[in-house]
Amino acid sequence: MKNFKLLTLLFVSALFSVSCIVDDEDETLDAMANTPYVVGFKTASFTESYFSDEGPIESYYPLNLIGGMNGTPSASNIVVNYSVNPASSATEGVEFDFMDNSGTMTIPAGQRFDEFGIYINTGNLNPTEPTRLILDLEGVASNNATISSFNTTLTITFVGCQSQLGGQNYLVTGTRSDGASFSMGVEPLEEVGVNTFHTLTTGHWAAGSLQPDHGFSFVDVCGELSILPDQYLMNAYSNTWGGVQYPDASSGAHGVVDENGNFTIIYSIVLSGTNYIYTMTYTLQ
Numbered sequence: 001m002k003n004f005k006l007l008t009l010l011f012v013s014a015l016f017s018v019s020c021i022v023d024d025e026d027e028t029l030d031a032m033a034n035t036p037y038v039v040g041f042k043t044a045s046f047t048e049s050y051f052s053d054e055g056p057i058e059s060y061y062p063l064n065l066i067g068g069m070n071g072t073p074s075a076s077n078i079v080v081n082y083s084v085n086p087a088s089s090a091t092e093g094v095e096f097d098f099m100d101n102s103g104t105m106t107i108p109a110g111q112r113f114d115e116f117g118i119y120i121n122t123g124n125l126n127p128t129e130p131t132r133l134i135l136d137l138e139g140v141a142s143n144n145a146t147i148s149s150f151n152t153t154l155t156i157t158f159v160g161c162q163s164q165l166g167g168q169n170y171l172v173t174g175t176r177s178d179g180a181s182f183s184m185g186v187e188p189l190e191e192v193g194v195n196t197f198h199t200l201t202t203g204h205w206a207a208g209s210l211q212p213d214h215g216f217s218f219v220d221v222c223g224e225l226s227i228l229p230d231q232y233l234m235n236a237y238s239n240t241w242g243g244v245q246y247p248d249a250s251s252g253a254h255g256v257v258d259e260n261g262n263f264t265i266i267y268s269i270v271l272s273g274t275n276y277i278y279t280m281t282y283t284l285q
Contacts, residue, residue: 036144037074038067039107040137040151047221049159049194053123056097060115061156063105066148078107079141080114085134085153094124095131095158104141118156125160129222132157159195163220164261166191170282172201177277180204186285195220202234202241203269203278211236218243218254218265225255225265233269240270244277260284 042062050057063080065073081104090096099117107114118133125131133156137147172184187200187207199215200207207214211234218227227243243254244266255265261284268277 035067036146037065037078037142038146038148039063039078039080039140040066040148041154042066042113042151044151044153045155045157047157047159047219048120049162050120050122050125051160051162055122056119057122058099058117059120059156060117061154062113063107063116064113064151065107065111066151073110073112074107074142074144076109076142076144078145080105080107080145080147081138081141082135083138085136088132088134090131090133090156090158094121095126096120096133096156116154120158125158127160129161130157130159157221159221161222163195163197165189165197165220165257165263168261169285170262171285172199172280172282174204174278174280176204176279177275187282189282190215192217196228202267205234210234216267220257221251221253223257224249224251224253225257225263226252227254227265227267240275241268243267 040063042064046059046061048059065078083103084092092098097119099119105114105116116135135154135156137152140146166189169186169188172187173182174184175181182204184201184204184206189200190198192198196217196219198217201214202216205214213235215235216227216231218225225246229242231242233239233241245252246255246264246266249256254267255263257263262282264279264281266277266279268275270276
């Protein structure tokens with residue numbers, strides 16, 4: 001009898017527990033379904049490079065539904081207001097023209113994104129320095145939506161200066177933050193995309209000594225160099241590494257090209273828990 005009573009008590013307790021879990025799940029789902037839609041730019045920055053007059057080019061940039069309402073699209077249009085940030089250096093009517101001057105972007109009912117469009121005036125890009133159009137999301141003209149806290153700004157950089165670094169040979173020398181110095185010999189620099197290049201080596205490791213590809217990729221924007229993100233060290237290892245801001249580079253660039261076509265680039269590599277800073281100089285041969 002005692003065993004029967006104990007089993008009955010456990011059974012009732014289990015039913016009560018399951019009921020509580022179901023209730024909690026229902027409340028969580030209800031809360032998710034009633035949260036506002038969250039909208040923001042899918043990508044914070046784009047670079048548009050043109051070196052000749054190809055006429056106006058259409059270009060589009062995604063504004064996304066990135067959260068809220070349990071992931072379901074809105075049954076009505078979500079209208080988002082934006083403004084041009086005063087820090088913009090590109091000028092409407094010169095580098096670009098808006099396709100729509102309403103100051104709004106609209107995610108249509110039933111859709112998860114909108115594509116904001118401009119015309120790029122390829123013949124009017126600055127041939128000596130990059131210019132930027134910076135857009136800020138200001139608010140939503142819909143009661144069921146809000147602006148993301150992290151995806152509020154879009155920067156479009158216009159580049160009209162073509163890099164001359166590619167296809168050249170460079171003597172590569174370097175110093176490290178612990179005082180070590182080294183010469184890597186003469187290396188070719190491969191052009192792998194528009195103003196984008198790939199080196200033969202990284203750090204002080206000779207080409208091919210550890211991996212088939214010891215290089216890294218970077219982009220040249222009018223003489224300022226930036227190591228591309230999301231690269232593995234020597235395309236193989238999980239060590240933390242990446243570009244370090246070059247002194248006096250207000251844009252955050254990792255290197256600069258001098259008037260003679262030589263360039264210097266700085267990056268850090270974590271080895272055995274120690275963060276080493278490499279300053280590498282490429283001298284045109």
